[in-house]
Amino acid sequence: MKIGVDCRPLSRPLSGIGRYSFELLNILTKAEDAHWFLYCDQTFQAPFAQRPNVTVRLSGRTGTLAEHFWYQVGVPRQLRRDAIDVFWSPRHHLPLFMPSSVRAVVTIHDLTWKRFPETMKRLQYWSERLQMPPSLRQAARIITISESSRSDLERYFPATRDKTRVIPCGVTRLKAGAFARPLPQQYLLFVGTPEPRKNIRRLLEAYAQLPATLRSAYPLVLAGGHGWLVDLEQWVEELGIRADVVALGAVSAGELGYLYSHARLLLLPSLYEGFGLPILEAFQFGVPVVTANCSSMPEVAGGAGCLVDPLQVESIRAGIERLLTDRDAYAECVARMPEQLARFDWKMAAQHTLDLLQSN
Numbered sequence: 001m002k003i004g005v006d007c008r009p010l011s012r013p014l015s016g017i018g019r020y021s022f023e024l025l026n027i028l029t030k031a032e033d034a035h036w037f038l039y040c041d042q043t044f045q046a047p048f049a050q051r052p053n054v055t056v057r058l059s060g061r062t063g064t065l066a067e068h069f070w071y072q073v074g075v076p077r078q079l080r081r082d083a084i085d086v087f088w089s090p091r092h093h094l095p096l097f098m099p100s101s102v103r104a105v106v107t108i109h110d111l112t113w114k115r116f117p118e119t120m121k122r123l124q125y126w127s128e129r130l131q132m133p134p135s136l137r138q139a140a141r142i143i144t145i146s147e148s149s150r151s152d153l154e155r156y157f158p159a160t161r162d163k164t165r166v167i168p169c170g171v172t173r174l175k176a177g178a179f180a181r182p183l184p185q186q187y188l189l190f191v192g193t194p195e196p197r198k199n200i201r202r203l204l205e206a207y208a209q210l211p212a213t214l215r216s217a218y219p220l221v222l223a224g225g226h227g228w229l230v231d232l233e234q235w236v237e238e239l240g241i242r243a244d245v246v247a248l249g250a251v252s253a254g255e256l257g258y259l260y261s262h263a264r265l266l267l268l269p270s271l272y273e274g275f276g277l278p279i280l281e282a283f284q285f286g287v288p289v290v291t292a293n294c295s296s297m298p299e300v301a302g303g304a305g306c307l308v309d310p311l312q313v314e315s316i317r318a319g320i321e322r323l324l325t326d327r328d329a330y331a332e333c334v335a336r337m338p339e340q341l342a343r344f345d346w347k348m349a350a351q352h353t354l355d356l357l358q359s360n
Helices: 016-028 064-081 122-138 147-156 158-163 200-208 212-217 232-239 253-261 277-284 297-304 313-325 327-341 346-358
Strands: 002-006 035-040 054-058 086-089 103-108 141-144 164-166 187-191 220-223 245-249 263-268 289-292 305-308
Touching (some): 002 064, 016 035, 016 346, 086 346, 103 122, 122 158, 141 147, 141 346, 147 158, 147 164, 187 200, 200 220, 200 313, 263 277, 277 289, 277 327, 297 305, 297 327, 313 327
Parallel strands (some): 002 086, 035 054, 086 103, 103 141, 187 263, 289 305
16 A cells, blocks of 8 residues: 655654654554655655655755645645555645545644634634645544544534544653753743743743742743744743743753653643643653643543643642642652553554554
């Protein structure tokens, strides 16, 4: 079987969708009964790209408009030339002019553009609004990464119900590498792109309301770059917590492992998440999570997380303070992590994905 894949997420810094694509393809391309055609607008680095059953097709074009035209028009032509049986997009969108001979599969991570459109960049919003509906109609099968995302999909697009399957993400194994920049000995950690959906303003307000002794003992470290509509510097100044907050910007995978390994808690009270990979990443290092009681986060955190109302600053503050002061509650979260981690495995996710790609 010839399987084509939209690999554009691999040519960018690996965020959630990029990590999802990388981890699955690293396993999927080991399947000897399939030949994989990886379509990308730019060169990318991945060990599986060199495997004998993998062919990489690059557009040779640069620029946003050129990339869009290539994906919508150039990729369908290449799919015909390559005699592709199945085409899988792990990033929400299929080409508008898909050949009728090619079976299409698309992964939908979230429906932020429906649930929280005000948190998105304008171009990103219109891209989703214009491309996702026709992609859902074209797809023979749809993958969502959580029950929450499937519920959202069926709510807004009822016709997708019978062709949607939930295949959760796995746990990306991180190693605790070195960290060159100075850090507190122990701290509270936020990991994510600083954008409105991550609810950073309320998180900072909740942190500012903690007793000064706790803030002094546990500074807040923020890791993540390339955000929008968030002014960390101004908010930190307004709340008077400049001395207790460290904003690192973007970090490498090795640095991220180090950050988790020295954190006391992960704070992820997002307004909305399609999955929430940082929750599982923190669990690898025995770090409890204060996270939101909505969308996919209760699924991923299970009993190993402290769930709070992301719209209530007091609820976030109380959750943080509880895990910092109640040793029994902290220990209970830690004890439940192995069982929760066992539910999420990239090998299992890859096998389910392969089964779906190869099914009729």
